[in-house]
Amino acid sequence: MATQETLSRDAVLTALRGVALPDGGDLVSRDLVRALVVEDGNIRFVIEAETPEAAQKLAAVRARAEAAVAALDGVTRVSVALTAHGPSAPRRAPASAPAGEPPALKIGRHPTQGPNSVPGVRRIIAIGSGKGGVGKSTVSANLAVALAREGWRVGLLDADIYGPSQPRMMGVSKRPSSPDGKMIIPPVAHGVTMISIGLLLREEDEAVIWRGPMLMGALQQLLTQVRWGELDALLVDMPPGTGDIQLTLCQKFDLAGAIVVSTPQDVALLDARKALKAFTTLKTPIVGLIENMSTFICPKCGHEEHIFGDGGVKREAERLGLPFLGELPLSVEVRLAGDGGVPVSATDSPVAEAYRRMARRLIENMS
Numbered sequence: 001m002a003t004q005e006t007l008s009r010d011a012v013l014t015a016l017r018g019v020a021l022p023d024g025g026d027l028v029s030r031d032l033v034r035a036l037v038v039e040d041g042n043i044r045f046v047i048e049a050e051t052p053e054a055a056q057k058l059a060a061v062r063a064r065a066e067a068a069v070a071a072l073d074g075v076t077r078v079s080v081a082l083t084a085h086g087p088s089a090p091r092r093a094p095a096s097a098p099a100g101e102p103p104a105l106k107i108g109r110h111p112t113q114g115p116n117s118v119p120g121v122r123r124i125i126a127i128g129s130g131k132g133g134v135g136k137s138t139v140s141a142n143l144a145v146a147l148a149r150e151g152w153r154v155g156l157l158d159a160d161i162y163g164p165s166q167p168r169m170m171g172v173s174k175r176p177s178s179p180d181g182k183m184i185i186p187p188v189a190h191g192v193t194m195i196s197i198g199l200l201l202r203e204e205d206e207a208v209i210w211r212g213p214m215l216m217g218a219l220q221q222l223l224t225q226v227r228w229g230e231l232d233a234l235l236v237d238m239p240p241g242t243g244d245i246q247l248t249l250c251q252k253f254d255l256a257g258a259i260v261v262s263t264p265q266d267v268a269l270l271d272a273r274k275a276l277k278a279f280t281t282l283k284t285p286i287v288g289l290i291e292n293m294s295t296f297i298c299p300k301c302g303h304e305e306h307i308f309g310d311g312g313v314k315r316e317a318e319r320l321g322l323p324f325l326g327e328l329p330l331s332v333e334v335r336l337a338g339d340g341g342v343p344v345s346a347t348d349s350p351v352a353e354a355y356r357r358m359a360r361r362l363i364e365n366m367s
Ligand SMILES: Nc1ncnc2c1ncn2[C@@H]1O[C@H](COP(=O)(O)OP(=O)(O)OP(=O)(O)O)[C@@H](O)[C@H]1O
Pocket: 129, 131, 132, 133, 134, 135, 136, 137, 138, 139, 160, 163, 165, 238, 239, 240, 292, 293, 328, 329, 330, 331, 332, 334, 335, 336, 338, 339
């Protein structure tokens, strides 16, 4: 078990911030540290470079990182692996944009045929719900970070074209670049490779009223024109409901499964059933149900209250014979973390532990 009192993840990350890279920045600011585990005095993590060539150049950095962490009080063992994200597979070449600029979103164009898998991506997992505001985006961001902390190479695609949330939740605002004007280089935040339509829309596009075919074109572009690299899983944060986006994603891409998020309220559960039914009709397996806002933990006295009902989603999962991934409390910390661009999963909070258990369960179920 991690003994946060004696040695925290933050202390390790602070030490790693002191390890400079030859081409500027440090291991943490350049986001190269993955799967950091702090168990008693035993520390494990991975330094992940973009390509095998870049990884080779980091051998000395690896040694310095190991020494920096070993020098911390309470550390008994340090194990550091050096890996590469892997060379990206070649993709289809769409029309060029000026060098450095991401290609324009093909508003109004709806490719009739699309590839049904994304090169390099082992599993595409949709995260949906029947009802809006139940925490899909919060769960997607946190689960992505938790899976990355467990060692999976994870991507996160914000498919909510009406109200993209991931730039705020993951703390990313910079417009991604595209050196060849074709492929988009996605930012990496908290160990997760992410893209959101919110990062690509130009001001003039924002006035556009999106119609079904436009949405589908944009979603296909995000899946196929982003240089995802090698990923164990790409999580897709879906817009609320069971509309066009869900249909496109499930029909045109080979999905490993869908996760449905619900709150324990009866009315949310009714909507969750609709989402489950829609995924099932589209022949997308349900790989998990998650109950969000399960209990309220009073920040003052620590009292825990089931304000929206008790265990409804778990019972529903049992009734339908579907995997239940876990419950997440309603917590001010979660909302503040989401608003502040550092998902709670990236911290030492007990909620982060709940997300890690969920991530482990999902990895186990899908491996
Ligand atoms: N467990 C939680 N505790 C506290 N606040 C939460 C929790 N989960 C989500 N929230 C907050 O609730 C609001 C809605 O969450 P979120 O945007 O993740 O929902 P959503 O299902 O993606 O919504 P939409 O349907 O609009 O896409 C956000 O302000 C978020 O910070």
